[in-house]
Amino acid sequence: MTARADLIADAALALLAERGMRGLTHRAVDEAAGLPQGSTSNYARTRQALLEAAVRRLADREAQVLSLEGMPAPGEGIDGLLDALSQTLHRYLTGHRELLVARYELGLEATRRPELRTFYDETGRRFREPLTALMRAAGSVRPERHTLSLVAWCEGMLFSVAVGTFHTAVPTVAELRAGFGELLGGMLGDRPAAPITRAEQ
Structure with a gap:
């Protein structure tokens, strides 16, 4: 994407x-981006095109935040995976x-627009497939x-902390690591979760 396309998205x-969705209009995007009127319409002629541009940009920015390329390589063990997952989720919760x-x-x-549903799901595969490879490894x-x-x-954790009833209590990295340990322990074989010290709480 060009710099202007990124700015618009x-x-x-x-x-x-x-x-919210009602506040997303071509004119509002022009104003928010500080661009001349009509710039967003020239880039994304329809609302569907504007929504697709937003989904693409969201996927790119989430990829930067989630840093899937920073996940442990196959064979590095469960501890490396727990560290990477907990740090990644904490980074998202605290900064984005x-x-x-x-x-x-x-x-x-996307639940109301079948054409957006397909596009939304396709972008989601870029995250799901690497996680499946990690679980297999x-x-x-x-x-x-x-x-x-x-x-x-x-x-569930993201929703609860970002907009749900736990929005005032972001878990620490250590707490998230313990939660991941309990989850993966049940799926991959029991492993006692490392205790959280007072300093980590």
Whole structure:
């Protein structure tokens, strides 16, 4: 994408987080991005095109936050995986709430727009498939099913802390690591979770 395309898509995501789906218009994006009127329409002629641009940009920015390329290589062991997962989730929870809210808006809109649903799901595969490979490398005998459980746990944590009833209590890295340890222990074989010390709480 060009710098202007990124600017437009970033403005769209910011509007989604701030005003919701009703606040996302071509004119509003122009204003939020500080661009001349008509710039967003020239880039994304229709609302569908604007939504697709937002989904693409969201996936790119989430890839940077989640840093899937920073996950442990196959064979590095469960401890490396626990460290990487807990640090990644904590980074998202503490520094990127706006992206999460925008993603929830786009996900809900995708349930009403079949053409966006297909596009949304395709972008999601770039995250799901590497996680399945990690679960397989970690020794999972049901990597696809275990990936679903892992993603569902992460999504529940993200939602609860970003917009749910736990929004005032972001877990520490150590607490997230303990939670991942309990989850993966049940899927891959029991491993006692490391205790959380007072200093880590």
